[in-house]
Amino acid sequence: MIGSSRELRVNSRISTRVSVAYPKHRVSEPPLAKTIRLASKNSDSEGDRAIGSIPTWLNSRRMTVAVAAAAITASLVGPVSPALASSSTEAVASATTMAQQFSEQLSEAGFYQAFSLVFLSEIGDKTFFVAGLLAAKLSKFVSFVGSLGALAVMTILAVLIGQIFHAVPPGLTQGLPLDDIAAVCAFAFFGVKILAEALDSEEGESFMDEELADAEETVEESDTIKQTNVVAQIASTFALVFAAEFGDRSFLSTIALSAAQNPFAVAAGSIAAHAIATGIAVLGGAYISKYLSEKTIGIIGGSLFIVFAITTALGIF
Structure with missing residues (x-):
């Protein structure tokens, strides 16, 4: 009995080991089926990797929303673009027309006339050289x-004085345009005077030697260069130039233009001409004047005065 029980335990252990090592229900897989299964598994894994490499948003509802938004935007922008292009073209054309009209209004109002007359009158004038001399002795900023x-x-x-002529009641002048007549007389006088001086001068003569000498004397006699404070220097320069300009040719020309033209346009043109002429004087007026011909500048300036006298006279009739 003992021997038989031991044999049963040994046989049981051997049977257990055999069942573990070699399962009872294991079925061998045919070679062709195994090959197909492995190929399918490899294909699925490669497909998963390919899908995983695509951004997430392409594989979600955001893609649908993005496509819909793009379609709506294209449908809205498409019809509007020609309208925007048309409105832009119209805006550019309108701006160009306004600029042309503004330029014509300035010309008719007297801006260009005032600018040309004052600029040619100031180049080489006494105040021109005064500004240049003060710039050399003090500073360009103070002088300008x-x-x-x-x-x-x-x-x-000068513009206000010209408007006084313009404001004279017609009853006092018996219907005659006193302002236009005064402007014609002033233009004609200055035109003839400047042309006569230019034709009498010699070609190549240094421009306005007398004006330069007078300006040097005026600056030396003044207390402007003795001032040390900047504000005092500017105030002294203001007083010196104001005294030198009063009754000058450009001053009288501005009066005549203001009597016959728009006062605001005349004032703007005159101040612009003064600014450019003064800037030239401050940057090197004495040096530049050596290369200017008194005869050429005089002929151009005198001719302009005569032309403006004729056009103003024609406007009376």
């Missing part, structure tokens, strides 16, 4: 600010 301030105030004063 003080000189331009005086010339601007003088221009406004």
Whole structure:
């Protein structure tokens, strides 16, 4: 009995080991089926990797929303684009037309006339050389600010005087346009005077030697260069240029133009001309004047005065 029980335990252990090593229900897989299964598994894994490499948003509802938004935007922008292009073209054309009209209004109002007359009158004038000399002795900033301030105030004063002629009641002048007549007389006088001086001068002569000498004497006698404070220097320059400009040719020309043209346009043109002429003087007026011909500048300036006298006279009739 003992021997038989031991044999049963040994046989049981051997049977257990055999069943573990070689399962009872294991079925061998045919070679062709195994090959197909492995190929399918490899294909699925490669497909999963390929899908995983695509951004997530392409594989979600966002893709649908993005496509719909793009379609709506294209449908809205498409019809509007020609309208926007048309409105832009119309805006550019309108701006160009307005600029042309503004330029014509300035020309008719007297801006260009005032600019040309004052600029040609100031180049080589006494105040031109005064500004240049003060720039060399003090500073360009002080000379420019003080000189331009005086010339601007003088221009406004000349425009106001011209408006006094314009405001004379017609009853006192028996219906005659006193302002236009005064402008014609002033233009004709200055035109003839400037042309006569230019034709009498020799070609190549240094421009306005007398004006330069007078300006040097005026600057040396003044206390402007003795001032040490910047504000005092500007104020002294203002007073010096204002006194030199009063009754000058450009001053009288501004009066005549203001009597016959729009006062605002005349003031703007005159101040712009003064600013450019003063800037040239401050940057090197004495040096530049050596290369200017008194005869050429005089002929151009005198001719302009005569032309403006004729056009103003034709406007009376």
